[in-house]
Amino acid sequence: MDTPPPPKQQKQSSSTELDFDNLRAIKVLGKGAMGTVFLVHDRVADPCARTPYALKVVEKSTLHMKFEADRRARWEIQVLTKLSGRNSHPFLPHLISSLETQDFLAWAVPFCSGGDLNVLRYRQHDRVFSPAVVRFYLAEIVCALEHLHEMGIVYRDLKPENILIQQSGHVTLTDFDLSRTLRKRTVKTILSSADHHHFDQPANPQSLALSLDTQKKHRHRHPIPHRFDRRNLTRWLPTLPSNDKTGLKKTKSARVSPRGWTRIPVDWWALGILTYEMSYGTTPFKGKNRKETFRNILSKKPEFVGKRNELTDLIERLLEKDPTKRLGYQRGACEIKEHVFFKGLRWDLLTEVLRPPFIPARDDTNLTETTEGVDIREYFQNLKAPPSLPPSRLPSPSSECHRSMSLKEF
Numbered sequence: 001m002d003t004p005p006p007p008k009q010q011k012q013s014s015s016t017e018l019d020f021d022n023l024r025a026i027k028v029l030g031k032g033a034m035g036t037v038f039l040v041h042d043r044v045a046d047p048c049a050r051t052p053y054a055l056k057v058v059e060k061s062t063l064h065m066k067f068e069a070d071r072r073a074r075w076e077i078q079v080l081t082k083l084s085g086r087n088s089h090p091f092l093p094h095l096i097s098s099l100e101t102q103d104f105l106a107w108a109v110p111f112c113s114g115g116d117l118n119v120l121r122y123r124q125h126d127r128v129f130s131p132a133v134v135r136f137y138l139a140e141i142v143c144a145l146e147h148l149h150e151m152g153i154v155y156r157d158l159k160p161e162n163i164l165i166q167q168s169g170h171v172t173l174t175d176f177d178l179s180r181t182l183r184k185r186t187v188k189t190i191l192s193s194a195d196h197h198h199f200d201q202p203a204n205p206q207s208l209a210l211s212l213d214t215q216k217k218h219r220h221r222h223p224i225p226h227r228f229d230r231r232n233l234t235r236w237l238p239t240l241p242s243n244d245k246t247g248l249k250k251t252k253s254a255r256v257s258p259r260g261w262t263r264i265p266v267d268w269w270a271l272g273i274l275t276y277e278m279s280y281g282t283t284p285f286k287g288k289n290r291k292e293t294f295r296n297i298l299s300k301k302p303e304f305v306g307k308r309n310e311l312t313d314l315i316e317r318l319l320e321k322d323p324t325k326r327l328g329y330q331r332g333a334c335e336i337k338e339h340v341f342f343k344g345l346r347w348d349l350l351t352e353v354l355r356p357p358f359i360p361a362r363d364d365t366n367l368t369e370t371t372e373g374v375d376i377r378e379y380f381q382n383l384k385a386p387p388s389l390p391p392s393r394l395p396s397p398s399s400e401c402h403r404s405m406s407l408k409e410f
């Protein structure tokens with residue numbers, strides 16, 4: 001199994017030490033199933049909040065599925081640690097610091113002031129991005145996924161809500177609690193552009209649909225159908241043990257991939273769904289209910305409005321049902337980078353693009369001490385007492401983003 005044992009240390013050794021008592025939360029940035037993310041600064045080290053950061057806080061005592069959430073939180077810290085230092089990447093977060101108190105697990109990552117790609121898409125005319133904008137974001141996401149895969153991590157949670165926009169306008173992927181590691185030999189195999197047959201299997205197979213080798217491995221434990229077809233899928237789903245459902249709970253059914261939930265091609269499938277959503281404003285396989293959605297995932301081809309072009313071809317090749325035929329299966333990200341949709345793109349200059357499609361407006365006024373802050377401990381106490389909850393301060397999708405189309409640089 002690839003999920004590591006939880007780190008034992010109370011504090012991550014890092015140049016930025018977090019001290020819960022010194023932290024001032026400026027506002028709540030978002031709330032997920034696992035924790036709440038605050039925009040914070042250190043009153044002592046950074047009294048003027050010049051370099052605030054995002055602090056994800058998980059309360060230890062009130063977790064449902066306590067063990068599972070705790071394990072996922074520690075795993076996320078571990079992934080972020082892995083993505084720090086010399087393994088950092090411009091389109092991925094790194095761990096600034098983490099801490100554990102009796103009541104909380106918390107970790108700090110760089111603040112992304114531009115909100116997420118979903119919020120940004122909703123601000124667009126017709127709720128879709130132009131192909132040029134899709135191309136820019138996809139290129140950065142492909143680079144981020146490529147780096148994760150090279151680090152031996154399969155992301156498994158690619159969706160617009162998990163793609164944040166940095167102040168510079170470049171992207172950052174967030175939320176690594178569903179990710180998994182691959183065996184070393186698999187990583188080597190990827191790097192040497194050979195096939196992807198030997199992926200690590202998780203102890204709790206979170207696959208919606210397990211590939212044949214996984215099925216063999218677990219057949220004695222779960223009544224997994226030998227042949228994977230539509231009937232088998234629907235019959236098998238309710239038999240998942242409760243602790244195997246974490247991935248499914250978090251992943252909307254319309255995003256689930258046909259096979260190999262723990263393997264790299266699942267990220268390329270998710271990239272196909274994301275590309276479709278960014279380009280058409282809707283999700284390709286959504287049915288009237290879960291069953292129909294799963295049926296669509298397994299058998300329906302994505303439909304396109306308008307003429308076929310390089311973009312629709314890319315989507316079709318990423319949404320190939322058979323992972324072994326899917327773009328990216330043979331040679332990883334290189335295959336996607338070589339697709340005609342990206343023709344002429346200067347991959348080496350992506351980070352140099354000074355004016356990405358949308359650059360968040362600076363909103364410094366919110367960061368001063370005069371702004372009423374959020375007391376983190378009080379915030380969690382209020383959550384336990386629903387009748388006296390203060391008015392919601394849930395994240396304002398980021399401040400105005402002004403459009404400055406200049407993708408000529410790459």
Ligand SMILES: Nc1ncnc2c1ncn2[C@@H]1O[C@H](COP(=O)(O)OP(=O)(O)OP(=O)(O)O)[C@@H](O)[C@H]1O
Binds near residue numbers: 029035112177
């Ligand atoms: N670095 C960041 N900068 C700005 N906002 C952030 C940052 N990280 C997270 N957020 C905000 O907080 C929200 C929740 O974060 P995240 O998805 O990491 O939490 P989660 O508990 O793992 O959520 P999920 O339910 O998806 O598992 C995000 O959707 C985003 O709006």
